[in-house]
Amino acid sequence: MLRRTTVDTERVPASERFDMWLDLVARTASPLRIRSEHAHDFAARAEIVELDPVRVVNYRYPSLEAVGSSRLVRESAPEIYTLALTVTGDGAASQAGQSSVLGPREFIFYDGSRPHGVRHLGDHEGRDPARSVVAVIPHAALPLSRDRLAPLLGGRMSGTEGIGALLAQFLLQIAHHPEQYHAADAARLGTVGLDLVSTLLGRHLVAEEAVPAEVRRRALLTQVRAYIQRHLGDATLSPQVVADAHHVSLRTLHRLFEAEESTVASYVRELRLARCRHDLADPGLRGQPVQAIGARWGFPDKAHFSRVFRKAHGVGPQTWRAGHAAEVARSANPAASTVNPVGAD
Structure with a gap:
């Protein structure tokens, strides 16, 4: 602190x-x-x-x-x-x-x-x-x-x-x-x-x-x-939109992120995935469909969201959510025998 x-x-x-x-x-x-x-x-x-x-x-x-x-x-x-x-x-x-x-x-x-x-x-x-x-x-x-x-x-x-x-x-x-x-x-x-x-x-x-x-x-x-x-939740957010909002050229925007050893697109993608992981892990949002969570953070297409999530984490968002819930349950009750549920992504 x-x-x-x-x-x-x-x-x-x-x-x-x-x-x-x-x-x-x-x-x-x-x-x-x-x-x-x-x-x-x-x-x-x-x-x-x-x-x-x-x-x-x-x-x-x-x-x-x-x-x-x-x-x-x-x-x-x-x-x-x-x-x-x-x-x-x-x-x-x-x-x-x-x-x-x-x-x-x-x-x-x-x-x-x-x-x-x-x-x-x-x-x-x-x-x-x-x-x-x-x-x-x-x-x-x-x-x-x-x-x-x-x-x-x-x-x-x-x-x-x-x-x-x-x-x-x-x-x-x-x-x-x-x-x-x-x-x-x-x-x-x-x-x-x-x-x-x-x-x-x-x-x-x-x-x-x-x-x-x-x-x-x-x-x-x-x-x-x-x-x-x-503006993460706006599916139309793109490097050009960001550049226009700040009155700079697209080339200037890309150079800005090159110095950070990143790209604009990858920065947006990683932030969106982080917000999705947060919501998927939230017990209070357990009843919300995976697709709704993806759409909230700029992934309106369910198949696209699943592909991007799987590429980043090795499993799809539904499986990740189920695995996280099982891990939380095991942590709360180490003596219990828990089988990881697997969902369809």
Whole structure:
């Protein structure tokens, strides 16, 4: 499981909660002067997931205003960028002469080493907690110079379309379900996150050429894979459809997968077979015909599904399902004598 640290102010007396939060923010992001009408009883929570080198923080807190003043910046000078996704509530942010008003599923980008201001209100006029997911990134990790990034400071970016939507989905998945990943995945996930952030920033600068080609390639590959996974059940999904959806040539798409020592078609096929195996092994779906499961994941022709499955696993889907059920039964009752049933594929 990815390493996660949870800080919950409700574990201490109400009088100590606000100071606990100030200390947390100073350690995980940058020192801020924070004001809140709820300072007397600041019920807040943060879940911190360490990737490499990105830190993802899932925040829940009452409405507040925060300022990173010139003095605080001079004293601490944190060499970090922050890309914050508003999940619920409304907010506003300002830096380098630019101000933005934020709603749910919008990003704000700022530099922790420069003065900035942030305001966040929860839902229902501030009565409910505000929620955000934040990526904290060292300056040195981004392949874009600080001068090049300056026009984006204090500006908002959409988290509902294109690369922004993919990055939002990535951050929310990491923040909410770190238990689904191994600790060994942290470096690879950190690379994926950095690639998506770099590409998003490059596009808003209208300067993708400033992003290294390999970073752009990996970000496009991540975007393509996510698209394929969302459309696995569409029997018309083809390399040409995928290429058209991403406004690249078929040749470019094939080169993208050659670097992964795979092909687009084989990637789609393996994903579909994996989803079919999952459903065939699910006791809750035991009553569903094999053909229905195949059709759900892009194999509408029963004979074709059987051939593809048999080529990959040595037996047809019906036999595989029966064998898996028998294996589960033997595991549950090792003393019982069980004969593997064989079905017709």
